[in-house]
Each structure stands twice: as C-alpha cells, then as structure tokens.
Amino acid sequence: MRRRSFIASLPLAASPLLLPDPAGAAPATTDGPGQGSAPHGQPAAGTLPKFQPEGAERFERPDVHAGDRPSGASFASRSAAMGLNGAAGTAHPIxxxxxxxxxxxxxxxxxxxxxxxxxxxxxxxxxxxxxxxxxAMIWDPKLQRVVSLAGxxxxxxxxxxxxxxxxxxxxxxxxxxxxxxxxxxxxxxxxxxxxxxxxxxxxxxxxxxxxxxxxxxxxxxxxxxxxxxxxxxxxxxxxxxxxxxxxxxxxxxxxxxxxxxxxxxxxxxxxxxxxxxxxxxxxxxxxxxxxxxxxxxxxxxxxxxxxxxxxxxxxxLDPLVTSYRGTEIYGMAANTQGLATLQMLNILENFDLRDAGFQSPLSIHLQAEAKRLAYEDRARYYADPHFANIPVSWLISKDYAAQRAKLIQPGRILTPVHPGEAPSHGDTTYFSTASADGxxxxxxxxxxxxxxxxxxxxxxxxxxxxxxxxFSLQDGHPNLYAPGKRPFQTIIPGFATRGGQPWMAFGVMGGDMQPMGQTQIVLNRIDYGLDIQAAGDAPRWHHEGSSQSMGEDIAGLPPNGLLRLEAGVPTATRAALAAIGWTIGASDGGFGRYECIEHRMAGRDRVYAAASEMRADGVALAY
Incomplete structure (x- = not known):
C-alpha cells in the first residue's frame, strides 16, 4: 500500500461522525488565519506561489504538504535516530x-x-x-521501577x-x-x-x-x-x-x-x-x-x-500509574496535572479507537470529550497534596472512568459538563535522555x-x-493561594513500561496541552501502531474552554469550547466534527512540542530510538 493512502484507507466505524454534513456544511470556525481564506499577505488558492518575504514569520500554503517518504507514515518528518549506547532529545540541537x-x-x-x-x-x-x-521521571535499572522527582x-x-x-x-x-x-x-x-x-x-x-x-x-x-x-x-x-x-x-x-x-x-x-x-x-x-x-x-x-x-x-515521589490496553502509563503526582493524562486514558479505554479510525471524526470526538470530563476534575480537585486531601485513588480508578465514559455519546457533544462528585472522604521545555546502563x-x-x-x-x-x-482565589478550593504553598503545576513528564521493562520516556510541552498531547502520543502508538517519530508528527487537536480554577478563563469562547485542529487533519473529519456542533478554531501553534526515547531489546542488545518533531527547533540523536 502506498503511504499517501494511509489515512484514507483506515476503517471508520458506523457513526453520525463519519461523514461530512450531507448538505456540505463547512466547519464552524472562529476568525483566524488558514480557515476558509488565504492568510494575509499570502496568495489565494490557485495562484502561483510566492517566495516567503524576507523576515516573514510564516510561509503558508494550505494546498502544499510534506514530501513523500518511501517507508513509514506519509506525514512523518524523519526517521527515529537509533543507537546502542545512549540517546537524547531536546528542543535545541546544541x-x-x-x-x-x-x-x-x-x-x-x-x-x-x-x-x-x-x-x-x-x-x-x-x-x-x-x-x-x-x-522528572526516571527508570532506575537497579530498582527495576520508575521513580519521580518533584522540583x-x-x-x-x-x-x-x-x-x-x-x-x-x-x-x-x-x-x-x-x-x-x-x-x-x-x-x-x-x-x-x-x-x-x-x-x-x-x-x-x-x-x-x-x-x-x-x-x-x-x-x-x-x-x-x-x-x-x-x-x-x-x-x-x-x-x-x-x-x-x-x-x-x-x-x-x-x-x-x-x-x-x-x-x-x-x-x-x-x-x-x-x-x-x-x-x-x-x-x-x-x-x-x-x-x-x-x-x-x-x-x-x-x-x-x-x-x-x-x-x-x-x-x-512514587509516580501515579494506570494501565492502558496492557501498557503501564505513568503520571506525576504532587501538585501537577499528571493525573489528567491517566484519567483521559482510563476513559478512552472504554472505546474501540482502532475501529473508529486514525484521524477520524469519531476518534477525535471521543478524545476531546474525554479531555473535557478529565479537565473538569482537574479544575475542581488538583492542588498541592501537602495542603489538600486530593481523592487520587478515586479519580484514577477504572470504575470511575467507566462511569464517566458512559456520559460520552458518539453523535453529540455532552452539555453541560461537570466534575465528578468525590466520595466524602476525601509555555515549557521537555527532554529525554538514556544511557548505556539502562x-x-x-x-x-x-x-x-x-x-x-x-x-x-x-x-x-x-x-x-x-x-x-x-493559584486559585476561590474560597474553599484546594488550590487556594496560601504562603509557602506550591501552586498547581502544568509541567508533566511522561513514562511508559511494558512487561515490567521501560518502553518510552516521552513528553509534550505546552501548558494545558500536555495531558492532551501525551494522550494523543499513547493512542498513536498503541491504538494506531505508529512508530515514535510518526506518533509525534501526526496532526494534533487541542481543546480550549474547560473550567479553570486558576488564571483567567478565556473570554468569548463558545459554550462547548473551541476545538483547534492542525492543518493535517482531514477535511472530511473537520466537516463531520463541525456538523455535530464542535466549533473548529484556527491552528495557532499551541499543539505542544514532543521528544521521546524508546527502549527496545534486539536479542541481547539494548537499542534506543530517539524522536523529535517539526514543531520545535530541536533534534533527537543516538549513538
């Protein structure tokens, strides 16, 4: 099969989300570049392309896509770097x-x-x-487990x-x-x-x-x-x-x-x-x-x-952990949003995402709804555990995730969305490294x-x-400001193991995008079988508009928030998502930046594969 047919050939489940509106309705959009018209200063579709002006920040041609690769996913920017002795991936080559x-x-x-x-x-x-x-999350080869450090x-x-x-x-x-x-x-x-x-x-x-x-x-x-x-x-x-x-x-x-x-x-x-x-x-x-x-x-x-x-x-600290289709996914504890990644995965485990199809409207709809449910809990419960009793065991449980999953319907958007009722008891740089000792x-x-x-x-x-x-300024909120207290944190490293052995040290930088980005990486690898480079290069979504206990809520958003899609998301997917009520926002660059090192065993040899992506200035290397 030719790689350029990769997306189009994947199976799609029967759902109202699978096809664009029969009437040909275009996705609802907010005002912004790249949505329905050529960006300011760029030629309209059908005209000859101009070279990027000196000093211009972007050169956009919505009708032009990356070149063809002879192997792997068509949208991948490069192959993963591989080596036997060590690897590193950061947001800057030096x-x-x-x-x-x-x-x-x-x-x-x-x-x-x-x-x-x-x-x-x-x-x-x-x-x-x-x-x-x-x-940081660290695979300790002597202890044979993941440990984490909160700084x-x-x-x-x-x-x-x-x-x-x-x-x-x-x-x-x-x-x-x-x-x-x-x-x-x-x-x-x-x-x-x-x-x-x-x-x-x-x-x-x-x-x-x-x-x-x-x-x-x-x-x-x-x-x-x-x-x-x-x-x-x-x-x-x-x-x-x-x-x-x-x-x-x-x-x-x-x-x-x-x-x-x-x-x-x-x-x-x-x-x-x-x-x-x-x-x-x-x-x-x-x-x-x-x-x-x-x-x-x-x-x-x-x-x-x-x-x-x-x-x-x-x-x-001992990191938080959940299983997703047989793989152990770890999240930071303490005062971070690491729990949100695990909550999203627990909810999505209740759906057949492989059958839904890669980059299909149903797949993205399910992911965005899982995010909205998890982020309501994020706004309500996440805080410094030294100052608040956070119901972590309940939030991370499979039973709670199954209850939340039942709220999601394939053909409509959940409105309104609320945090769960707990039992009465209670901008960023990412990098990964690996050495020859494991x-x-x-x-x-x-x-x-x-x-x-x-x-x-x-x-x-x-x-x-x-x-x-x-910090929150809401009386009674677990994240309420106090002297000597740690604020809610957005930065979270990611780690995954399989069969008790390390698999991936990974992360996606970028504020509230991080749990969404980490979840998409896990799904791309486990549900859709992408390698570590393609998993990061695949088009992403980013939902804005969940409740916040901190900072100022974004003004003027639609009731169900704004679903931003990168340019590579198929046109039919955009139309189908808009047809059920999602407001599709312009691609604004807020989709995170990814680095990853994968651990493999090739017989007796330890092999590291390292991946970076095109959204940052960085590079991943191995030797």
Missing part, C-alpha cells in the same frame, strides 16, 4: 549534542539531562532556566492571601510581575538527581553551558520568534512588570530584539553558572545568588527572600507562561517564573 557529549564521557542519563537543561537555560530562555521549576517551589512566606487579592485583576492573580513569582525549584532538582544518579563531577555538567553563554549561539527560528513576542509583552504599558531594564539587558542588549540567526550571548548567566558549578545548590539557595535575589525583590517591592530559598527542597530520564522544565514573570535579578542572567499565577 543542547542535544551537549547531552550526547556527557554520555560519551561516561556520564549517566541524569548527567546528560542536567547538562542539556543548563544549556537550554541559555539557548531556549522562552521555556527553560534557573528561574523555573522542574519534574516545584512554593509561594513566598511573606506574601499573604489578603495582599494577593488586593493585587488581583478580575479576581485572578496577574500573569506578570513579582506577585506571580514562586521559589524556583529547577536547580535543586538537578542537584538532587545528580546526588543519586550522577557519575561525572557536578562542575563538569556546566562546562558546555558556560562556554555557550560566553561564546554565543545563533538564535533559531521558533525560539527567536517567542523571545521577541515575550519581550514586547513585558514592555507593554500596564503589563505589571515592576522593572524591565534587566530583562532587556539580558535578552535584547542595546534594545535590539533578536532575529533568526543573530548571535546571542549571556555573560551574566555564565557567571551564575560558574558560582553554581563551584558551590553546588547552596550557592543558589543559601549563598551569593540567594543574597542577590533577596536584594532585588526588596528593591522592586517583591516578596521572595533568602529564607524562602533556603527552605526549598525537592521531593522523591537509566532513562523523562524531564520537563519551565518558567511557565512564556519566558516567565518578566523579572531578571541584577546581574544573574535568568528570568523568574510566573507559576504563582496558577
């Missing part, structure tokens, strides 16, 4: 190379992950850095709920400025992992990042686009950022916004890394860096102190929205996260 270099020097997968993350703090400041949090910082102990409410806008915590800053947990997470699994000296892990900061690196296309967009947001009147001079000095010296191909340097971050390389985690949390941070927040009227930093420590790391790190709060402490070269925005 960070991936740094990870591979650590493995070649005899380092563990944790050494490689820390080195890559340090590089990403410079190379990809829009998603990573010393001012953010970090989570999530708490709110400042001197910032009261009353003050937060006084600073709130429209009843929610502002997105930017000191009010949204919580203690950064990333560096302590690196240190904690290295203490248990590191092989190379701590200082060695920072050598590539320090060299990059001092010598510079060219700005990639997507990262450059997001740096400029974030800096413009910080500078906007009324943004809430107390001071922007440090951010501009760090990311746009001389007022020059970075363009693709410009060489960026960050000598301030190099000095910070040197202090950490020599002084360990205490240099950051109870040393010269902590002192600088305290002085800075005092100067701008913020709240974080050296004592807040000193008190922070990461915690090892150690595998699934790791995610973020400053949260965009580059973070907009705040860069004097001379340190990194921006603080705005994760505190995700």
């Amino acid at each position: 960070a991936t190379q740094a990870a591979i270099a650590m493995l070649r020097r005899g380092g563990s997968a944790v050494d490689a992950a820390v080195a890559a993350n340090a590089c990403l703090g410079f190379l990809e400041p829009t998603s990573a850095g010393l001012g953010g949090d970090c989570y 999530s910082g708490a709110s400042p102990r001197g910032l009261s709920l009353e003050t937060v409410r006084q600073r709130a806008r429209n009843g929610v915590i502002p997105k930017l400025g000191a009010i949204s800053v919580s203690v950064p947990g990333a560096l302590d997470a690196w240190w904690t992992m290295h203490q248990r699994y590191g092989r190379l000296p701590w200082r060695t892990l920072f050598e590539p990042a320090i060299e990059l900061c001092e010598q510079g690196a060219p700005v990639p296309q997507i990262i450059g686009y997001y740096i400029k967009r974030n800096l413009k947001a910080f500078l906007r009147p009324g943004s809430g950022v107390e001071e922007t001079a440090n951010a501009m000095h760090t990311y746009a010296p001389g007022g020059h916004m970075p363009d693709e191909g410009d060489v960026r340097r960050n000598p301030d971050l190099a000095r910070t890394y040197r202090m950490i390389a020599g002084g360990g985690r205490d240099a950051y949390y109870d040393g010269p860096i902590a002192a600088t941070i305290e002085r800075y927040f005092r100067r701008i009227g913020g709240w974080m102190t050296r004592d807040d930093l000193r008190r922070h420590h990461s915690e090892w 150690l595998m790391v699934s790791m995610i790190q973020s400053n949260f929205r965009g580059m973070g709060s907009g705040l860069v402490a004097d001379g340190l070269g990194f921006m603080f996260q705005d994760r505190g925005e995700l």
